[in-house]
Amino acid sequence: MNTADLGLPVDVPSTALFTDQYELTMLQAALKAGTAHRHSVFEVFTRRLPSGRRYGVVAGTGRVLDAVENFRFDADVLRFLRERGIVDEPTLEWLAGYRFTGDIWGYPEGEVYFPGSPVMRVEGSFAECVLLETVILSILNHDSAIAAAASRMTAAAGDRPLIEMGARRTHELAAVAASRAAYIGGFASTSDLAAGFRYNIPTVGTSAHAFTLLHDRERDAFQAQVDSLGRGTTLLVDTYDVAEAVRAAVEVAGPELGAVRIDSGDLLLVAHRVRQQLDELGAHDTRIIVTSDLDEYAIASLAAAPVDAYGVGTQLVTGSGHPTCSMVYKLVARAASERPSAPVVPVAKRSTGGKTSLGGRKWAARRLDEDGVAEAEVVGTADVPPALAGRQLLVELVKGGEVVGREPLDVVRERHAAARAGLPMSATQLSRGEPVIPTEYVHLASGS
Amino acid sequence: MNTADLGLPVDVPSTALFTDQYELTMLQAALKAGTAHRHSVFEVFTRRLPSGRRYGVVAGTGRVLDAVENFRFDADVLRFLRERGIVDEPTLEWLAGYRFTGDIWGYPEGEVYFPGSPVMRVEGSFAECVLLETVILSILNHDSAIAAAASRMTAAAGDRPLIEMGARRTHELAAVAASRAAYIGGFASTSDLAAGFRYNIPTVGTSAHAFTLLHDRERDAFQAQVDSLGRGTTLLVDTYDVAEAVRAAVEVAGPELGAVRIDSGDLLLVAHRVRQQLDELGAHDTRIIVTSDLDEYAIASLAAAPVDAYGVGTQLVTGSGHPTCSMVYKLVARAASERPSAPVVPVAKRSTGGKTSLGGRKWAARRLDEDGVAEAEVVGTADVPPALAGRQLLVELVKGGEVVGREPLDVVRERHAAARAGLPMSATQLSRGEPVIPTEYVHLASGS
CATH class of the missing domain: 3.20.20.70 (Aldolase class I)
Structure with a gap:
């Protein structure tokens, strides 16, 4: 169901300003230099999980699709950019006609991820892709952080239902996204009426x-x-x-x-x-029903108590100690020149100071052991080994600018439950530890 | 300046659904019981500052005023509530005509606060006040958390400007509010174009x-x-x-x-x-300009380095370890009966399990020492001592449902700088400690 047409109050008509100014100034400089239309590949990934966490949870993909669809520069926005002198007239003209025409692939929402997992790939001209960086990261970093906390809490609660009631502890619209992410992570309901209105999540209170x-x-x-x-x-x-x-x-x-x-x-x-x-x-x-500053540890400690349901607020909406993820959006490959036939070459930052990344368009697959349990996240840039071809993780989300990957929230929620169940048992231990499966890189081209 | 008419994309036409369901079910039950129209006094306060913090910063007040003004139940919202069976028909009828007609007083935005400070007081019928709980707390808890982190960072940076660039690390609309709160806390600019558009904050990138x-x-x-x-x-x-x-x-x-x-x-x-x-x-x-995972401690450690400006992202928008405040919205007094002439009596939770609060409508004043430096936050319920009459903290924000306390963001920003400068020097130490001034209660009626 496309719920975007349910209307306000949580929809916004344009997402184009949820953008860091430098995306626009880079666009302007690249338009002038003639490099703006080089075919480019950006990838979203994280170099690490929050300290001690065993797995991450991809959440926000559906909201990213809404944001990309609504990323338009209308007259009010263009007037603002002109009056503030943020970009020049040729850039404003280009923005007036903007709509994303490229392709987006990604881990399906609800799937788990690990360090280096290419959770989303955005491909098109540099110009059209670079503009989407900020809003894509805002959504994925926030929603995935909440979903990860929710998943730990539902694992700790076992069969007992969890109620999301943290609206009062976070921004009023972040709260709506948090309810959505909590539902993906297995929460049963929310106190937040806007989340019921916008995403059809069961509401209680x-x-x-x-x-x-x-x-x-x-x-x-x-x-x-x-x-x-x-x-x-x-x-x-x-x-x-x-x-x-x-x-x-x-x-x-x-x-x-x-x-x-x-x-x-x-x-x-x-x-x-x-x-x-x-x-x-x-x-x-x-x-x-108990509801007092609960987190996954408090929930686990009540496992033997005669409790029938838990209400969770603060610790859910603040990601239980990790309110954001460290996902980044990096250019990993681009055309060698402006010619349409130019080959696409891998690129990567490679200063000695850290924050380096791996160039090249990547695939990812989850390798299973003989019992069907995940044993490695495999990431590569060359051909996919035949044994892993059926276990590839990225799915098509946007094709030539058209959203093709929208799906109901209940499907996402079930996917998360299944993905978590496919990890080694220690995934749901609450104790701090390393990622529950390692990330292996195969046939990886070196940066640049 | 009322910036609400600058339009979308960050405005929402109604804030009525940013509400926990129990506010509406309490309304329904009170309407039926005949108690809904008892004159009531709710107060927002916190029992403690985040661990180790010396002072809090009130932020979000201007957004609360926007939210109260736009708190209306339009046809789409009423249809949702009816279809989901959340409240009954008499309640829906009452909601259809809702608008807040009471009074709101509060600490002016940008002011500092301490445990027990009555940072906001909402007064009117139980029915009209109880509905505002969730959205008021969402805004104040989020924005004040960010402003407090911002204030510590600007204190650490001294005269060097700080750039807010955390949009990609938090929900896309929380980011806009975070930019606003950071500006109140003394940041010079933001990377977030929506914050420039909505609040006229200088943008860079x-x-x-x-x-x-x-x-x-x-x-x-x-x-x-x-x-x-x-x-x-x-x-x-x-x-x-x-x-x-x-x-x-x-x-x-x-x-x-x-x-x-x-x-x-x-x-x-x-x-x-x-x-x-x-x-x-x-x-x-x-x-x-340096910009790599900075927080107030990293900023302070660079004081002797030849750095001209700092860009701060993740740690700003996540409140530098404290992404929310623990502000609560409590009924502290209400009419003894339904009669219009009924006296207003203090009420308070008083179970032994904790979370007790102090009943009665409160005033607050900041007592200064002979050098004009703050030495105590004084809170009381009876008459204000004459020596403190000129140092009272609460100002009128909404009068009979009309917003009277809106003010430009630059005024708020200057107020914060002045309020912080009026605290003892140790307020801006980064080391963990107790609130920099104690809260004293005088003439306080006991709960209920």
């Missing part, structure tokens, strides 16, 4: 402490909530005394009470006490 | 390694850039060999070359070598 405080007695608040939302609602029981609140909750709603939520205190201890109390009151089916 | 790699020789790239952008441009000199690049750069541009940029390697060492080489080539006025 019942009440906060303010609702209890609004009423003269806690019991009045519970009664008001049950009267309006039904006995299946979730009552928040830690505004005053938890034991009194649980008693009042079951008295008001009966044993059909849907759930109680605990948002503070020693969750392990309180969950055990509340479960015992609920059972004594006959509310055996009333669930316990 | 010239070229990346891809531009050098596009050309057959580094010298060709430099020539192309100088031909198009002029001798005052900034040439990136670390694609291959830095010393060769500096020589070529000055040969191409002459000693009028504006600047060279170094983006990798041992910046301290390389900057010294490049300065010496530039001076030997007669390019005494050519500046050196």
